[in-house]
Amino acid sequence: MSLKLDLKIFLFLLLFLITSQFEIYIIIMIFAIIHELGHLVAGLLLKFKVEEIKLTPMGVRLQFKVTNKEYNKKVKKGNWLNVKKAIIALAGPITNIIIFIALILLQNFDLAFTKTYIYQIIIYSNLLIAIFNMIPIYPMDGGRVINEILKITVGYKKAYKATYIISKTVLIILTAISSIVILYLKNIAILFIIMYLWFLELQEIRRYNKRKNIEKMVERIESQNKIS
Numbered sequence: 001m002s003l004k005l006d007l008k009i010f011l012f013l014l015l016f017l018i019t020s021q022f023e024i025y026i027i028i029m030i031f032a033i034i035h036e037l038g039h040l041v042a043g044l045l046l047k048f049k050v051e052e053i054k055l056t057p058m059g060v061r062l063q064f065k066v067t068n069k070e071y072n073k074k075v076k077k078g079n080w081l082n083v084k085k086a087i088i089a090l091a092g093p094i095t096n097i098i099i100f101i102a103l104i105l106l107q108n109f110d111l112a113f114t115k116t117y118i119y120q121i122i123i124y125s126n127l128l129i130a131i132f133n134m135i136p137i138y139p140m141d142g143g144r145v146i147n148e149i150l151k152i153t154v155g156y157k158k159a160y161k162a163t164y165i166i167s168k169t170v171l172i173i174l175t176a177i178s179s180i181v182i183l184y185l186k187n188i189a190i191l192f193i194i195m196y197l198w199f200l201e202l203q204e205i206r207r208y209n210k211r212k213n214i215e216k217m218v219e220r221i222e223s224q225n226k227i228s
Contacts, residue, residue: 042088077156
């Protein structure tokens with residue numbers, strides 16, 4: 001198992017410090033890590049082993065080791081591995097939703113903590129993390145869930161293309177909405193979050209184009225073999 005640190009996290013720390021939102025960022029990071037613990041627990045319950053742990057500006061990212069036997073059980077046009085990956089992707093946002101509901105229910109006990117500013121930040125942080133991660137942009141959790149479901153329903157090749165189109169479309173719409181929000185709220189932190197999402201999307205576009213080139217090369221070789 002390897003441990004990695006995304007150096008862009010220091011840029012985000014500096015940004016939130018300058019904008020006097022450092023406290024909010026730390027709370028979001030804490031519950032983003034708890035979010036990843038949801039993924040971890042789900043992965044371990046499904047008998048996966050952790051291959052890589054990476055600390056990023058949006059929390060911790062886990063990568064599980066997949067063995068060849070995971071591809072053996074077919075489910076329509078995909079396999080059982082796709083179902084497991086979808087469950088693991090959902091486990092993170094579900095963890096934050098459970099925390100959010102628990103905190104809302106805590107208000108019934110009329111505790112002093114429920115009237116504090118920190119309590120409000122924690123509540124909205126968990127709701128924000130859950131919603132943010134379920135945005136259908138790959139490699140966010142929402143994008144991963146859609147990708148795995150598409151692999152099962154339409155097959156791997158069509159799934160990658162559909163996921164690419166959905167991710168890019170949603171990100172363009174989100175960028176347009178965020179631009180309006182930034183103008184009204186004057187919050188530069190939103191701009192950096194959108195920039196980070198575009199950075200992730202551009203990485204996925206490069207991977208998608210490489211995959212397309214490999215597929216074309218394989219198809220060309222197969223067609224040449226049929227001719228010969």
